[in-house]
Amino acid sequence: MSLLNVNELSINYPGSPPVIDRLNFAIERGEAVGLVGESGSGKTQTALSIMGLLPENAKASGEVVFDGDNILGAPANTLNQYRTKRMSIVFQDPMSALNPYVRVGEQLNRILIEHELVSEDDVDDRSLEMLQLVGLPDVKRQYRSYPHQLSGGMRQRVMIAAALIGRPELLIADEPTTALDVTVQSQILGLLRQLREKFNTALLLITHDLGVVAGNCDRMLVLKNGELVESAPTREIFTAPAHPDTKAMVAAAKRSGMHPHTRKRPTDEQPVLDIAGLAVSYSVPGERRSRRKLEAVRGLSMTIAPGETVAVVGESGSGKTSLARAIVGLLPIQDGKLSLSGKQLKGQVESRPNAVRRELQMVFQDPVSSLNPAMRIDEIIIEPLTIHEPDRIKANKRELVTGMLQRVGLDERLSRRYPHELSGGQAQRVAIARALVLKPKILICDEAVAALDGSVREGILELLRSEQEQSGLALIFITHDLATVRQISHRVLVMYLGRVCELSDTESLFMRPKHPYTKALLDAVPIADPDVGIVVLSELGEAPSMMKPPPGCVFHPRCTYSVLRCGDDLPELQDFDKTSVACHRATELDL
């Protein structure tokens, strides 16, 4: 008998089509099953219905049979016999899943006491042991920390500890690594696998990232609009997907890793943007009224040619977004110079002349929040022109809007809609249209595709690429997703704690990374191929706080290759054939 049997499960909300439609699947003891699908396909709803956590207005029918008993719609006290002891869940956002007012250790203790898992005297020991098992450093101290004092990766480790503390037979992990950096993601996935083997726990891993499933799951379930379209062993899905949607998903996942774009990098006479020694810092209100300085970007120099795409990558807190916001003038510059087509940019955006403002545009991460909810799509697209070229829109506003919508691949009927009526991909296209209507020289995309599903993401990247070919637009593409980088960029800038690690041609970066940090980032990317598996960088740890950057080379505390000198001297950026690297050992290391 299977551990979990889901039979004919349907979930309805009043007034909308079913989110899950007659779903059937089973999970055996100790088996790892991946549940994949695009957002809105019903993955999370399935997980919630198994745990009995559906909202009250949801109507679920069918059966969820756990070890022989149907627990769908069971009362809370029955479900509590199963939760923690027999099945557990880990959510995407560890911060909102932990109680911010309760110390981490206490939260684990409460679970133990509530479920009477161990005697009162052993509670502390058991919690400490569990925190140790999930690889929390300095366990005694972390035990007494509040959730906000931990980093995202550490919080997720605590969540996993909380989920596994009752040694459940089934663990549901709902996008457990989506909110984390790739380097941390690989560590968390490694941890999950290790603990699963130790306790022989069955795993239902919910994700939109096929790379995550490939190395971690025995079997895969593919959901599409609430229906199960395919269920097969992982290897089979990757080698011979049967359903057309699965085929498209697998193809997209593989393509992103394998097909680099091969256009030649334009090396023009005059760079469109010249950044020299840029420094950006914030003052952070610290303890005891002392205002401390957070140096988000330090000593950054590079040039960008017209028609070129430069990707900026790094973990969260590396200063990518600060760099972008400083270039467009949303953040003040502490030091250094910015020149646009040879002319120096002074001050923040409000004090720049309109003729300069229009040259630098930005597309933001969250497409919905970057569009004014109170304005119609046509008003949003036309607004830049009302400021810069009011004469032009008087005569032919309609044609301009229609033209722009067509250019970004949207139906002209959308022009009278409001942002909340659009999907994420459509909204991002509108945001791009608004930026492009001014014909800027530089477009900065700050995680512009991070919030979008695979196929939608491809479409947006294709749009940006074709716009670039037509207009010689320079793109600065900020992302934490290396797969996207390879598809779109000519050059890559790798940042770590506000410093440049490596600035390199895309292909040589992927083929021959010169900086140990670049290498670590590349190794951490989950590859959508079940035969490759996952490299676990357990020794890498997590990035230190930007408030206290280490002396010397900022990466040296995490670097496996560090020597004595790395802790003392700051490495300069040295030029090589197709790359510049800031590492003392760049010449001798073969990564």
Place this chain on the structure above:
Amino acid sequence: MSVGTLVTRLSTEMRRSRSIRLSGGILVAIAIIAIIGPFISPHSYLTTDFDGTFVRPTVNSFHLFGTDDLGRDLFVRTLMGVQVTLLVAIIASIVSLVIGVAYGAVAGYVGGRIDAVMMRAVDALYALPFIFLVILLMVVFERNFLLIFVAIGAINWLDMARIVRGQTISLKEREFVDAAKLIGVPAWKIIFRHITPNLLGVVIVYVTLTIPQAILVESFLSFLGLGIQEPQTSLGALVNGGVSQMERASWLLLIPAVLLATILLCFNFLGDGLRDLFDPRQQSK
């Protein structure tokens, strides 16, 4: 534009909310009767009739609500009181709306030192005992219809400014404001085109909740004899007059008091209903 969406959204959502439907319906009905009523009734609000004082409410001779100590028709006087009360409420709300939204949005958007100064000014005004100030004004400048509006509006805009400022601060962090800066929208236009339309939900809710407050202040002033001047009247003044005749002619107190309470309750329910409507947690359902 934005007002359009708001209206369409309001009208569709309103149909679902019982409290909004009911309280809104009652208010509209009362307002219509208050406007039409005096034309239908054969009586006027200031004609005295010393042969017919303290007539009980009766259909005969169309004294629907009876007459008062001077023989004036209470029906017409009550409707006039409703008119004045609603007018006070609406004008006071408009004053608080215009000043409060503009002040709060500017302070919140500009931020920094200007914001600090502007908000300390609000704090200072808060510290003044307004009711006593109004009473003093009334005594010094004679009783004046306009002065009541100004005084009540001046109390209410302070709260409005604080609420709007708070909302503006959270709105200006949103990416669409950054985007507007990048495309070159000047600051004043960002405030009025990008920030204020998104405040409308909160503002509408808050206005419906300040209306009863304004009505109460007006009633309180009238009750103290500092509000509307005879022979004009408001619900507060009528209640005041009714109290002194309470034992002899209870309807003089009861009818205006019940009407006043109904209007206040309806506005409160309307405000609550609207607040639920604009609560983002409610929208997700």
